[in-house]
Amino acid sequence: MTTFTTSAAPPSPAATSPTASAACWRRLSLWFGLICWLQLSCRAPQANPERVRRSEPLLGTFVTITAYDEDRGRANDAVSAAFDEFRRIDSLMSLHRPDSELSRLNARAATGPVVISPDLFRVIARAQEIAGETEGSFDITIRPLADLWGFIWKEYRLPTEQELKAVLPRVNYRRVGLGPENRTVHFLATGVSLDLEKVTRLIAPAGNYARSA
Template sequence: MLILATALAYAAEPPIRYESSVDAMGSTFSITAWGSDRGNLAAAVETALEEARRLDRLLSNYRPESEWSAVNRGAAAGGVTVSQEMYDLLAACIRYSEQSEGTFDITVGPLMRVWGFYKGSGRIPHRSELRAALARTGYKNLSLQTTTRTVRFKNAGLELDPGGIGKGYAVERMATILRQAGVSGALINAGGSSMYGLNTPPEEPRGWKVVIRDPKRAERHVAELYLKNESMSTSGSYEKFFQAGKRIYSHIMDPRTGYPAQGMYSVSVLAPRGIDSEAWTKPTYIQGRQWAAKHLPAGFRAFLCEDRGEAQCAWLQ
């Protein structure tokens, strides 16, 4: 009877909650996790957050010592041999470009630069500047050699921008670490733009409750949902923009035209993996509802807030 009572007492112990955060990739990465052993739970969460720091050092285009910056410096002059991780990530980016008809494109660095988004305050470029930047853009100018893991730029002046893939990839890697550590449930949040819900929190079998903010009023939300072994990424014109006259120019660049995309306030994409959800937000934002209905991969979901004077928000049917 004593053994049974002791076992029941242990079984009745409430799950342990652990929260922590770190600044990386220009955002705050936070994790809320539940488990049965505080020491193991804390170790898993801190390891996952250290992964965000590591990927910031790997993928930053602001850190001259990062592998991403090394590619930008040397790939036009004979090529750069990269790590397997970098090679696999760049190969995935090319696949996303092909699947999205070129509207996902990590070679938009020259466009981001000429529009002033790397300086923190945007500007409308002269047409000649825009033409020159467009000539240095295009994922087909990015060449990968499988046997040697070499990255080459076919055009001098090509510049890779990690903004459309970095956080989603980090969230995916962090989720893998937590899952392999046996964490019962966790919510990973990368500054609100990419999230992943691992399993469920205690007493909520639907998953982790998250909201999609109103793109016009930050204090309000336009949808709420539950993430259970699913990722959500959001791209919005409110994230980074400047205004010239009455027109808003966001950082979400249409690589086909060289201009910031218009006609949308925000797009949220839900997918099994963080890298997929983030990669598909930009094409959905740029191409719009009808295109997304035909091209979004099976099993993905999308919530769009279209710019029709007022924000018209609805799930993709």
């Protein structure tokens, strides 16, 4: 049996955009939890286990995974499997990768409906539900503001009042149209862009988990 822990660096300032209530975040965490995706169950670590620890830059932060097992090879396998899932999520939803599915969606969705993968559509659809429930307190269209403040690439700046006035109309979850039948996303105005950073931090949450070998 392998026990392992995951942790991430503190969220970047881009993650300080308006957020949903704690109850909404708990529901979203349950919906997308990495616990379910990796089929993990909580157990106590064994006595005197081997430890394997690795870190990688993913999801706009550094992810560290530490695994404990009497068998070092099995611990290595557990860490590798966990990072495989982190990389998969990163390839879908990273803003820091121009080749991620989210980056491609942001580049094209203002010109017409874009068909996306089931996983990405499910995340966006649920985020839109929460935006409605919170009347926009949680809003994944925050990306233009995050860019303006330099949060995404950590090139921070103080925008002018005129710049803020120009960008704020683009931040509105109602400007995102979804087509559930064909899994399409369509931005209903130019300049709209999605930021799923808060969501990805919940899909791959920090915590202590164990997996039976």
